[in-house]
Amino acid sequence: MTSPEAREETVLEAVRQRREQVNDAIPEELPIREPERLYEASRYLLDAGGKRLRPSVLLTTAEALADVEPLSTEYRSFPTLDEATQPRSDDDASAKRRAPETIDVMDAAVSVEVIQSFTLIHDDIMDDDDLRRGVPAVHKEYDLETAILAGDTLYSKAFEIMLETGADPDRMVDALDVLATTCTKICEGQALDVTFEEDDNVTPEAYLEMVEQKTAVLYAASACLPAILMGADDETVDALYGYGLDIGRAFQIQDDVLDLTVPSAKLGKQRGSDLVENKQTLITVHAREQGVDIEGLVDTTDVDAVTEAEIDDAVSELEAAGSISYANERARSLVDQGKDRLEVLPDNEARRLLCELADYLIERGY
């Protein structure tokens, strides 16, 4: 067994190596051009950082599918699965129809990150959040108009960038379909999240379904897009989509747990802010079902006024109700399920990395 610490180091190093390449690709795909202020605002959050977890999932899945050594192969000219299954022929007609032998999977990775960035910009407006990734939110650094437009620009740019992968048109159409339906689901999930804020009867299953739509579908898209673009069979595409959904939900549950358990200094914001701001999490919907008075856990709704002692008491009550263990167990079981789905992939180093990445998502400390 790999220890969580060793695993964290392996995963973070693997993510870091891919992140550097993604960071180089972003300005290539999204150069600052006229009107400059619009493109600067569009790039602002992308340039402010981010772990690039979703692009890393996408690129590593591509490596597992192609059965190549991690980081051994140029992402911009990445082999499809066609050579192995469809031997080359000199017949002209079939050559004309043959899918391209290499595609640009980095474009797909950037496209997914661009979608993520667009949703963050619009979400920050909707939640009127001031900070993101340690810098002002786009509507604070610029203005509301520019932030709406920057998000809208990234939205169409994500499609434009995906269209540049050079994949076979049949596969490209399927990939764009995944991208479009993913965006629709993210919007639906965000709308559900808003209605949940005023609903005291949300069940854990309803909460997890909202998380699936709001957060997990983009992980699912990240995992299955290389399979679609490279020409994998439907079984593989579906299994990878399921892997992404599973780890995406686990990721969000872990975020909910960390908000309660990690010291404020390390978290970069007030510990327990979800509780203070009455945000639903898997923990609070479970605790409410156990009869805990969630609204009474913390008196204030002002994150600057809450004390550490109040948060400690609230966390103790949630622990006593079994709600934190419940969340940890749900996350663990999702990750295990997700890892099982990867058996559809060849047994290789990249597949092991996708398993480690899944474990990391629920073992990470922040």
Added chain:
Amino acid sequence: MTSPEAREETVLEAVRQRREQVNDAIPEELPIREPERLYEASRYLLDAGGKRLRPSVLLTTAEALADVEPLSTEYRSFPTLDEATQPRSDDDASAKRRAPETIDVMDAAVSVEVIQSFTLIHDDIMDDDDLRRGVPAVHKEYDLETAILAGDTLYSKAFEIMLETGADPDRMVDALDVLATTCTKICEGQALDVTFEEDDNVTPEAYLEMVEQKTAVLYAASACLPAILMGADDETVDALYGYGLDIGRAFQIQDDVLDLTVPSAKLGKQRGSDLVENKQTLITVHAREQGVDIEGLVDTTDVDAVTEAEIDDAVSELEAAGSISYANERARSLVDQGKDRLEVLPDNEARRLLCELADYLIERGY
């Protein structure tokens, strides 16, 4: 020569007949589903009306290309151009590769209208406009969060709906590329429009370029999309794109003229509101070049406070500078140029209708 009145009647009747079909198709493509509030907000402006000029251009162009009698052919099962140029063969391999013989051009028409509606929802937020099509703007009827999300939902839905046309994948990829780049240009045009508000040195050419990006590209997409999806050659696609750009710019210029010349009651808003709100138009940028003190034309910036006499004086000054004639002449010349481009189409009734529609755009009274 057709009289403007007779033409208006012909065009309005042709648009009305297509509008009814588009209005039937919208709820089919965008049913109200969970989360209901989100989908109701997404449909709100679409259901509030609109002339459906862009879908009408798209559907009529399809008819002209297919060389069929207007309204004679089911839009949902519309012939492509393949049968005529590629005779059917019983050979299996070629049959497999043959493009579909019919496509759903109504999906393409709805997709374009959905994009238009998304941009209106977000534009109204950015301009903080209260009314649209005689009903409250979406962010007023619902709220800011819901309006942003409704626009975002329509955005991805437009791609989903376009993906349902059933066109050959190669053509579908090209059509989605047009859709994505069109959305990007609309965002760029809107951003330019915002910067122009604080720029006193905008030239007529720069203004028209902004209009091209903000408004005309969606007309251009409407005109060229059926050609792409049905398999027309590049020359035809390019000519139709140019026709759309020309009539789209003319349409916006006429809107600018009408704002000054049509009585408030007929206009549905205060005549001269562009002047009062210091919005740049082709007329004001031309007049400024002629030395007119545009900012001094109307004293107030409150549309409720301005008098008809003030507007009359301002219009007289703009007339004296030749700016209204200049705008009329530019619009006329764009329409004539657009009509010339249609010679790439077969000489038929639908093509004549596209010419009449172009004339109507600059002859209409509101």
